[in-house]
Amino acid sequence: MNNSLSRTGSVPAIAVQGLCHDFGTGEAKVRVLHEVDLTIQRGEVVILVGPSGSGKTTLLTLIGCLRSLQTGSVKLLGQELNGASPATLIDMRRRLGFIIQAHNLHKSLTAMQNVRMGLEVHGAAGLTNWQAACQQALSLVNLGERLDFLPEKLSGGQKQRVAVARALVGNPEIVFADEPTAALDRENGRVVVELLRDLANQRQTTVLMVTHDHRILDVADRIIKMEEGHVVDDRSIDESIITTDLEEANA
């Protein structure tokens, strides 16, 4: 991984206070988040669960600087996002990693080139030893033999792993993952989540993950449960509650 990006301070990685969010206007206005409070420390792996429409994706996009805040406060790595300029949001996004279900690999770029895009965003500094960094990132997700393959020559799972490598190659301080193992078999799903766990342990990377895959819950430090725009449960991982929580969430 590229080690050129420095860590800053010991403030919480994510601090959310009184966060509300509405969609639509006038009579069609619907509140999807209600006074959400949440703090996640550096190096924590947190899994966000909840039924469809509970607000977890909206929360993820707001914390991930992908949507403008309406009410409340989100401090990301100590930086207040409410009222932040578009340029600040873009700068902040460069410190984050996104693993999304729709991997959206660029179909004209090889696996190496797609991963390189995760470094180029940091400018010339990000490209120091880019080849070694990209190869290492792809090797970590078992794609060391597919460096020069275009996405059309890769399976769905392989594409997903390239997207994981692209998200992690820039050594992000926070990783947002939306169903990161959905397209992966058990073995490769395990590789990816253990990679995230290792990053959290070794580099204090914070991981906020939305998943319905109960096979990966053991890597988490906390599970946060959302319902109808509220955080209804937030607790440290406990084997005894995993099954119950997930069954409820999936229901």
Added chain:
Amino acid sequence: MTAILIRVLGRLPVGWLQLQHNRTRLLAAVGGVTFANVLIFMQLGFMNALFETSVLTHRTFDADIVLVSSDFRSLREANPLPRSRMYQALAVPGATDSLPVYLATMTWTDPATADTTNFRVIGVVPEGPVFVDTEIQQQVARLREPDTALVDRRTRDFSRAITTGINRDGEFLIESLGKQLKLRGIFSQGASFDVDGSLVVSEQTFLRLFANRIPGTPSLVLLHCAADCDCQKLAAAINDQSPEHDVRALTKQQFIDAEQSYQSRQTPIGFVFGFGVVIGLIVGLVMVYQVLSTDVQDHLAEYATFKAIGYGSRYFLAIVFEEAVCLAALGFLPGLVISLALYALAARATALPITMPWTRPMLVLSLTIAMCVISGAIATRKLNAADPADLF
């Protein structure tokens, strides 16, 4: 190519890689730019030929100042002016000598082929220095003999029989306007859009051919200035002293400029070629826009992902402009090669000097890049639709 672009841009040439990935679309886009280039090159070639050929005769006159009628717009429509104005101009200090020139057009039908040639007939004083072109000037003395003429070998569809006849017998007889004319010499000038070629005759022969022309009313008067005289000031002085304001004195350059200005602004043909260039640009613009906007549309999800990982708007603009410049470069080269071949073909078919000055490819390349970049700029409006929040 990719490695070169990485060096030049300092980043992955995503635009080029996108273009290269869809070969069919790339081929269509390059074809569109090439077509637009050929269209622009041909229009510019014809337009330049129009401007150049319209002043071929002007350039060949040996004069510092040219007296024309006050309503002069073009050599083709030059109205006669009183010869007395020539003497009045000569009286202005600085004017050294002057010569009248008569102009008209005449058609000749070759009895052997039934082809008709439209000649510009230039009536000159055989004793005077009329032409800067020594090839013509050295033969002007031959025109002292009545009913003789010099003929332009670059006349459109020029009959080889004329050259053979002059070389073998010293003359070639033609008949026109009910009179016989002996072609006794050959010079080289060229066809234009309004005449196929030129004939040079003496003043007396001219007046015999065109019986309706009144003696003492030349179409132009060629004036020379003294060596230490400022021609512009002399022309202004002649204009000031013209009692009736029925003539105008122009420097030779003003005389040439007046003709070219008339051709470009007041004839439909000048407008048509100018319009052709604009149409070429619009065709190219639309085709490149189609390709680039479809390309942007096809990659919106990828762009949204790039936005999510921190790429700003300028990066995506750079991708689209990179594509635009690549298309401009790829379309330009075949466009230039095809145009050179078409120039040669058209020059042979029309006897017009359709040539490619080195500045024209530069101009067309600049226009092509501008055209592609404008297309790209319009296509980038679609980039706003790439919303990273929609990825989740």
